[in-house]
Amino acid sequence: MAARRRCSPTGRCWRPILAPDLIRFEDVSAGYGALTILDHLSATVRAGEITLLIGPNGAGKSTVLKTFFGLVKPSAGRILFQDEEVGGLSPAALLRRGIAFVPQGRNLFPSLSVAHNLELGAVTLPRALRAERCAEALARFPGFAERIRNQASTLSGGEQKQLEIARALLLRPEVLLIDEPSIGLSPIVSRDVFRLLRSLADAGTTVLMVEQNVRSALAIADRVLLLEGGRVVLDSPAAALLDDPDLNRVFLGRAVGAG
Numbered sequence: 001m002a003a004r005r006r007c008s009p010t011g012r013c014w015r016p017i018l019a020p021d022l023i024r025f026e027d028v029s030a031g032y033g034a035l036t037i038l039d040h041l042s043a044t045v046r047a048g049e050i051t052l053l054i055g056p057n058g059a060g061k062s063t064v065l066k067t068f069f070g071l072v073k074p075s076a077g078r079i080l081f082q083d084e085e086v087g088g089l090s091p092a093a094l095l096r097r098g099i100a101f102v103p104q105g106r107n108l109f110p111s112l113s114v115a116h117n118l119e120l121g122a123v124t125l126p127r128a129l130r131a132e133r134c135a136e137a138l139a140r141f142p143g144f145a146e147r148i149r150n151q152a153s154t155l156s157g158g159e160q161k162q163l164e165i166a167r168a169l170l171l172r173p174e175v176l177l178i179d180e181p182s183i184g185l186s187p188i189v190s191r192d193v194f195r196l197l198r199s200l201a202d203a204g205t206t207v208l209m210v211e212q213n214v215r216s217a218l219a220i221a222d223r224v225l226l227l228e229g230g231r232v233v234l235d236s237p238a239a240a241l242l243d244d245p246d247l248n249r250v251f252l253g254r255a256v257g258a259g
């Protein structure tokens with residue numbers, strides 16, 4: 001399957017050479033205490049693409065993100081990022097390598113200002129860079145500029161999610177892990193968030209996303225991984241799944257053509 005067609009603002013279109021693998025899960029097991037959730041999971045994520053993780057409740061989708069981001073330690077297998085093993089590294093170490101995580105739900109400090117919430121994402125940067133990166137983030141989300149001193153709680157749900165994404169982007173991450181960005185958002189606001197993720201991927205950021213709003217997410221994703229019981233049972237171009245008349249069966253967790 002050829003990679004997604006890209007077009008420049010001047011209308012020039014091209015089809016990039018197939019992106020290389022950036023992240024590899026090799027036979028990874030992980031879980032919580034005695035509870036094994038990821039069960040010898042193997043998967044790859046390609047550079048500059050949006051990879052969407054779908055599957056039934058409890059399949060382990062969020063656990064994949066948490067394990068990659070060092071919040072859950074793998075008990076077996078290897079996790080490779082740019083061909084180097086990163087399994088079991090701390091979130092701080094992974095942030096330094098260019099991996100950012102936007103967890104599910106609301107992750108702002110509601111009583112702090114928009115500016116303060118944003119600046120918290122810059123604390124690991126050298127002081128000299130902080131103001132520049134915050135200004136860069138604000139330029140991408142012009143709606144925040146005039147509300148920079150307002151409490152974060154005064155932003156709408158969609159704006160709060162955008163602020164979380166802006167905060168994650170301060171470190172100019174190579175990989176953005178994002179868990180259910182559309183939860184609690186209206187369809188129109190969700191569409192804006194999805195468009196933002198697409199534009200980030202088009203600019204080269206690799207996105208690994210968990211999203212229950214499968215149909216909308218498939219429309220902006222490049223690849224989809226279907227998880228069942230802690231394993232990947234289907235790895236498909238997103239477009240192929242969108243066109244599949246059996247998509248609803250996939251929603252229910254029964255993979256089309258999977259063993």
Ligand SMILES: Nc1ncnc2c1ncn2[C@@H]1O[C@H](COP(=O)(O)OP(=O)(O)OP(=O)(O)O)[C@@H](O)[C@H]1O
Binds near residue numbers: 037056058059061063
């Ligand atoms: N901190 C935890 N301690 C114990 N069990 C957990 C913990 N977090 C998740 N689990 C369990 O691990 C399993 C997988 O959870 P996970 O959140 O990865 O699934 P998911 O596929 O993202 O599900 P959903 O679509 O419902 O969000 C679930 O049975 C869940 O109850």
